[in-house]
Structure formats: C-alpha cells, structure tokens
Amino acid sequence: MMKAQKDKLLQEQGTDTRKVMLEIKDLYKSFGDNHVLNGFNLKLYQGENLVVMGKSGSGKSVMIKCLVGLMQPDRGFISVMGQEIKTLDRETLDVLRSDIGFLFQGSALYDSMTVRENLEFPLRRHTEKVGVVADTGPLVLEALESVGLAQTMNLMPEELSGGMKRRVALARALILRPKIILYDEPTSGLDPITAKEIIELMRHIQKKYDTSSLIITHDVDCARVISERMILLVDGINYAEGSYEELITSKDPKVEAFFKK
Amino acid sequence: MAQVFQVPKKIRRFFIEIGELSFFAGRFFKETLRQPFEFKELLRQCYQMGNRSMTLVLVTGFIIGLVLTLQSRPTMIQFGAESWMPNMVGISIVRELGPVITALVCAGRIASGIGAELGSMRVTEQIDAMEVSGTNPFKYLVVTRILATTLMLPLLVILGDAVALYGSALVEYFKGEVSFRLYFNTVFDALSYGDLIPATIKSFFFGFAIGLVGCFKGYYCKKGTAGVGLAANTAVVFTSMLLFVIDFVAVFISDIFYEL
Numbered sequence: 001m002m003k004a005q006k007d008k009l010l011q012e013q014g015t016d017t018r019k020v021m022l023e024i025k026d027l028y029k030s031f032g033d034n035h036v037l038n039g040f041n042l043k044l045y046q047g048e049n050l051v052v053m054g055k056s057g058s059g060k061s062v063m064i065k066c067l068v069g070l071m072q073p074d075r076g077f078i079s080v081m082g083q084e085i086k087t088l089d090r091e092t093l094d095v096l097r098s099d100i101g102f103l104f105q106g107s108a109l110y111d112s113m114t115v116r117e118n119l120e121f122p123l124r125r126h127t128e129k130v131g132v133v134a135d136t137g138p139l140v141l142e143a144l145e146s147v148g149l150a151q152t153m154n155l156m157p158e159e160l161s162g163g164m165k166r167r168v169a170l171a172r173a174l175i176l177r178p179k180i181i182l183y184d185e186p187t188s189g190l191d192p193i194t195a196k197e198i199i200e201l202m203r204h205i206q207k208k209y210d211t212s213s214l215i216i217t218h219d220v221d222c223a224r225v226i227s228e229r230m231i232l233l234v235d236g237i238n239y240a241e242g243s244y245e246e247l248i249t250s251k252d253p254k255v256e257a258f259f260k261k
Numbered sequence: 262m263a264q265v266f267q268v269p270k271k272i273r274r275f276f277i278e279i280g281e282l283s284f285f286a287g288r289f290f291k292e293t294l295r296q297p298f299e300f301k302e303l304l305r306q307c308y309q310m311g312n313r314s315m316t317l318v319l320v321t322g323f324i325i326g327l328v329l330t331l332q333s334r335p336t337m338i339q340f341g342a343e344s345w346m347p348n349m350v351g352i353s354i355v356r357e358l359g360p361v362i363t364a365l366v367c368a369g370r371i372a373s374g375i376g377a378e379l380g381s382m383r384v385t386e387q388i389d390a391m392e393v394s395g396t397n398p399f400k401y402l403v404v405t406r407i408l409a410t411t412l413m414l415p416l417l418v419i420l421g422d423a424v425a426l427y428g429s430a431l432v433e434y435f436k437g438e439v440s441f442r443l444y445f446n447t448v449f450d451a452l453s454y455g456d457l458i459p460a461t462i463k464s465f466f467f468g469f470a471i472g473l474v475g476c477f478k479g480y481y482c483k484k485g486t487a488g489v490g491l492a493a494n495t496a497v498v499f500t501s502m503l504l505f506v507i508d509f510v511a512v513f514i515s516d517i518f519y520e521l
Contacts, residue, residue, distance in 0.1 A: 070389050094395035108390040110382075122394035172394075 018045040020082075021180050021212045022067065027076035028236075029062055036062050037073070038236030044180070044214050049206060051215045051223045053258070054233035060216040061105070063233070064182050067214075068100055069093055081179065098126040101173030101181040101211070105188055107165040109157040109172070116140050116153045119172050126176055143171040146208065147201060163194035167201065174205065181205070183215040187222045199225050220259060232258060285477045289407055292400050299405050306409035314370050314417060321366050322421035325358060326350065326428030334436065343437060344447075350429045351448035356456050359422035361508055364467035367414060368500040372475035375406055376496030379479025380489035388480070403480060407472035414468025415461055459515035466507050474500040 022044035029037040036059035044050050054060050065071040067078060069085050078085045083096055109118050119140045144150045147167040157165060166186065173181060186202065187195035199222055206213055217223055223230060224244050232240040232247060232255060240247055240255045248259055330350055337343050379402060382388050391398040426448060433439040478496040482488045 065389070068393050070392060090397075097393055097395050100393070102390070102393045104386045104390055106385055108386040110387055110390070111385075112378075121391075121396065125395040172390075 018048075020044070021046055021048075021080070022214060023077070023079045024063070024067070025077040027063065027066060027078065028074045029059065029066060029071070029076075030074055036236055037066075037076075040076075040233065040236060041238055042214075042231060044212050046212055047206075047210055049213045049215065049226050049228045051217060051227035051230045052233055053218060053220075053223055053230060055258070056218060058233050059236055060218075060233055061184055064184055064214070064216050067182065068097060068102060094125065098122070098176045099179045101176070101178035103166070103169055103173050103181065103183045103186055105185040107157075107162075107169040109160075109165055109169055111157050113157075114153070115144070115149075115155050115157070115160075115168050118157070118168065119143055119175050122172065122176050139175060143175045144168070146174060146205065147171045161194075163190055163197065166190065166194075166198055170198075170201065170205070174209065177209065179211060181211050181213045183213060183217070185217055185219075186215065187217065187219045192221075195219070195222065202226060234258075281481075282473070282477055285480075286473055288399065289404060289473065292397070292404050293408070295400070297400075299401050302401060302405045303408055306405045307413055310367075310371055310406075310409050311413040311416060314367050314413075315420065317366055317370055318363050318417045318421045319424050321362060322359065322424035323428040325362055326354065326425030326430075327432055329353065329358070329425075330429040330432040331436075334432070346433060346437065347429070347439070347444050347447035348451035351426060351451050352456060354422055354425045354429070355452055356460055357508075357512075359425055360418045360460050360464050360467060361504065363418045363421040364414065364464070364471065364504050365501060367410070367417065367468075368471050368504060369497055371410060372471045372478075372496040372500040373493040375410075375472065375475030376478040376482075377489055377493040379403075379476060380482035380492035383480065383482045384485065384489055399480075403476045406476050407469060410472030410475075411465055411468040414471065415464040418460070418464040418467075455515075455519065459511060459518075463508065463511040466511065467504055470503045470507055471500050474503060 020043050022042065024040060024042040027037050027040040028035075040059070040063060042050070042052070042063075052060055052063070062071060066073045066076075067080070067085070069088075080096055081099065083092070085093070085096075088096065109115075110121065113121070116137075120136050123136050123139065140153065141150055144153060147170050149164060149167050149171065152160060152164065152168065157168070160168065183202065186198055190198060202213065202215075203226060205211065213226075215222070215226060227244050230242065230244055230247055231238045234240075234254055240250060240252060242250075247255055250256065330346065333349065334343070334346065337346055337349070342349075379388070382402070388398045388402070391401060426445070430439075430441050430444040433444050434441060475496045478492040478499065482492040
C-alpha cells in the first residue's frame with residue numbers, strides 16, 4: 001500500500017497520531033468580485049512533503065501568503081504548530097515566523113546587500129533562537145555550504161545566476177533552522193537542469209533537517225519527484241487529493257485536463 | 262441629473278490618496294517611538310541622502326546666488342539701491358529661495374530614488390521577505406528614510422544657502438568691487454533670528470514631506486515594472502506640490518509672527 005493511501009486510511013480511521021504542523025480550515029479570500037479561495041482546507045504533517053498544485057491565478061500564492069500573515073483572509077482558520085495566526089500579536093507572530101522558512105518565487109534577495117548580509121538579516125531579529133552571536137560567519141557559512149555555495153559569501157545578488165539566487169534564498173530560509181519550509185514555485189523561471197538541481201536540494205534539505213515542506217507549484221515534474229501527497233486547487237477549493245500516481249490516473253475531467261496540459 | 266453631483270474620479274482619487282498618506286504618516290509616528298530602533302540603518306540612510314545630494318545642492322545653490330545677483334543688479338542700480346544688494350539677496354536666499362530650491366532639488370533626487378527603490382523591493386517581494394524574516398519592514402525601510410530626510414534636509418539647506426551667498430558675493434566682488442568681508446558683514450547685519458528660525462523649521466517639514474511621499478509611493482507600489490516607474494514619477498510630482506503647500510502655510514504663519 002502506498003504511503004499516501006496509508007495516511008488517508010489512518011485519517012479516516014481517526015488513528016492518525018502524526019503531529020499537524022499546519023492546518024487551514026475553510027479559507028476564503030476574494031479580491032473584489034474575484035473569489036480566489038472558496039473554503040480551502042489543508043493539513044501538513046510533521047516531516048511530510050505536501051504539494052499544492054493549480055493553474056496560474058488559482059490562488060496558490062494567496063493561500064501561502066495567508067499562512068504566514070502576509071495577507072489577511074476574509075474568513076477561515078489558519079493554525080501553525082497549534083497557534084492560530086489571527087489571534088497572534090506582532091511579537092508572537094514574528095517568533096512563530098522564525099520556525100517557518102519561506103522560499104519566494106523570485107528568490108527575493110535584498111539586492112543592496114551581499115549574500116552574507118542577506119543571510120545575516122534574519123539572525124539580527126531572532127537572537128532568541130540562535131543566541132547572541134558575535135560572529136555570524138560560521139552560521140552563514142554552514143547554511144551556504146548546505147546549498148553548495150560557500151564561495152559566494154561576499155558576492156552581490158546581481159552577480160549570481162537565477163539558480164544560484166534560488167539556492168542562496170534557500171540558505172536564507174534555512175538559517176534559522178525552521179521546522180516548516182514553504183516553497184512558492186521553487187522551479188519557476190529556471191531551466192530544466194537547474195530546476196532538477198533545486199528539487200534534489202529540497203529533498204536533501206528535508207532529509208538533513210527533518211523539515212515539513214509545503215510546496216506550491218504548477219510544475220508537474222517537480223510535484224512528481226518531491227511530493228508524498230498532493231492537493232489540486234481548482235476554483236478555490238481542494239478539488240482532488242492523493243498521491244501523484246492517484247491523481248495522474250484519475251478519470252476526473254478537471255484533474256485529467258490539468259495533467260495533460 | 263445624478264451625474265451633475267458626482268465628484269470626478271480624479272478628484273476623488275486625490276482625496277483618497279491624501280487620506281492614505283495621513284494614515285501612513287500616523288503609522289510613521291507610532292513606529293518611530295517603538296523599539297527596536299534601527300540606528301545603524303538610520304546612519305546609513307543619512308549618509309546616503311546627505312552625501313549623494315550634496316554636489317547637486319552645491320551646484321544649484323551657487324548658480325542661484327550667481328544668477329539672482331546678476332539679474333537684480335541692473336534694477337537695483339536703476340533705483341540707486343546698489344548698496345542694498347547683499348541685504349536683498351541674503352534675505353531672499355535664507356528666507357525663501359535656499360530652502361525651496363534645495364527642497365525641490367532633493368525632491369527630484371531623493372523622493373524619486375526612494376520611490377523607485379522601495380517600489381522595486383515591493384515588486385520583487387523583498388519587503389515580504391523582510392516581513393517573513395521577523396523584521397518590521399516599515400520600521401527598517403520607511404522610518405529610517407523619513408527620519409534621514411527630515412534630519413539631512415536642514416543641513417543641506419544651510420550648505421546651499423552658504424554657497425548661494427558665496428556665488429552672490431563673487432558677482433559683487435567682480436562687478437561692484439565689494440570685498441567678501443564687507444559683503445558678508447552686510448548680509449549678516451541684515452539677517453535676524455526671525456529670518457533663520459522659520460526657514461530652518463520649514464526645512465525640517467520639507468525633509469519630512471520628501472521622505473514621507475517617496476516612501477508612501479514606493480511602499481504601496483502596484484505590481485510590475487511600470488508601477489516602479491510610476492511610483493518614482495508621482496513621488497516627485499506629489500512632493501513638489503506638497504512642498505509649495507507647506508511653504509505657503511509656513512510663510513503665512515511666520516508672517517503672523519512678523520506682524521506681532
């Protein structure tokens with residue numbers, strides 16, 4: 001029996017003892033007349049790689065931004081490691097955010113800072129997590145080594161290629177040792193070889209740091225390689241859920257249309 | 262009939278923007294007093310804004326002093342008031358021309374720069390990345406920039422005034438055979454605290470307006486590269502307009518004090 005099927009069975013039997021890292025219930029978000037999310041639900045378990053797929057503009061990025069408080073949903077429940085986002089004050093939310101790594105679609109490196117300063121930036125605020133570090137060099141070096149870019153420490157983002165930028169952004173997301181990593185289109189804009197390298201890196205990081213990952217993508221290849229469970233987001237709801245094999249063999253016209261595109 | 266009473270969209274949008282700008286200013290005051298303070302970034306911004314605008318302010322100030330004296334001389338000679346040249350130029354520059362010209366130059370240089378910088382940071386999700394990393398981007402990016410412009414503009418105005426007076430003195434030296442010492446003694450005799458203090462206070466407000474509008478336009482920049490250009494452009498236009506409004510109010514208030 002496949003892992004996703006086993007998980008489904010455990011959930012149905014109510015005997016699932018895995019720790020829920022992220023939970024979304026009935027999430028709604030509209031922009032004027034454009035109803036992007038219409039009651040979306042999601043659960044991410046500890047150590048799991050969950051992929052949310054959907055067409056461009058289907059609300060994947062909106063959902064992930066609601067998760068970290070970058071956007072306010074119209075209604076719905078969002079909890080991260082047992083804490084409801086809506087009820088948190090700024091201080092508590094910031095502390096909680098140190099447990100969440102976020103890889104942005106365009107890497108979002110601070111272009112006025114060097115690679116080293118980019119990685120040091122999250123450390124300056126979260127001294128409670130890493131301790132007051134006089135020399136952040138070893139921490140930065142370790143994070144860069146884990147993505148294979150130790151030699152870029154003193155370079156500016158403009159001197160890096162697209163793939164290198166994505167790796168540095170990943171190192172920045174890792175520097176606070178997050179328990180959850182959110183990937184927003186991790187392979188978009190990259191050539192197939194670099195995309196493959198990034199996917200491998202994501203798998204390596206998940207194993208090394210035992211993180212739970214929520215991956216937002218419309219790249220079917222990325223989903224095939226990395227996902228343990230998948231959710232297909234259509235019309236603002238989780239239209240289909242299961243393993244990659246289950247979804248790819250689905251006879252539902254909308255699911256079929258998505259994978260055949 | 263209902264059409265007649267409808268407020269035009271542009272006017273409505275203008276007032277909405279004024280409202281949003283007021284909220285933005287309110288947030289600035291609230292965040293300024295809240296810890297942690299970003300001293301390092303504030304110093305960096307002060308250096309960036311002061312140092313990078315200095316050459317422009319010096320050149321503009323020098324030319325203004327030079328041109329003002331050259332243009333006014335024939336008329337002053339006609340009225341037999343040549344000896345009043347230093348007084349007239351000194352008061353004009355210190356009270357009005359120095360602060361306004363420096364502020365307008367800085368609006369073009371600094372407000373557009375801030376608008377474009379923050380705009381591109383918004384578009385490329387760098388501001389979101391800061392937020393997610395637990396740093397308050399408003400405090401780190403906006404508060405430091407507004408404080409830097411507020412603190413640096415009066416210094417730039419003083420520098421601009423000094424160079425403008427030097428330019429004027431140079432014309433008087435060559436054309437009117439007035440020594441530098443006599444020129445500056447006459448200027449300082451003519452000036453009073455009533456000229457200096459309102460002009461300095463006004464400069465702080467000018468600096469605040471430049472930082473505020475630049476940050477506001479950049480921070481809420483709409484998506485896309487076109488949005489960045491628009492943010493930079495509207496930041497200059499809006500700031501220039503606001504500078505004249507502030508100038509009018511400042512002159513109006515100081516005029517009341519002069520009458521007292």
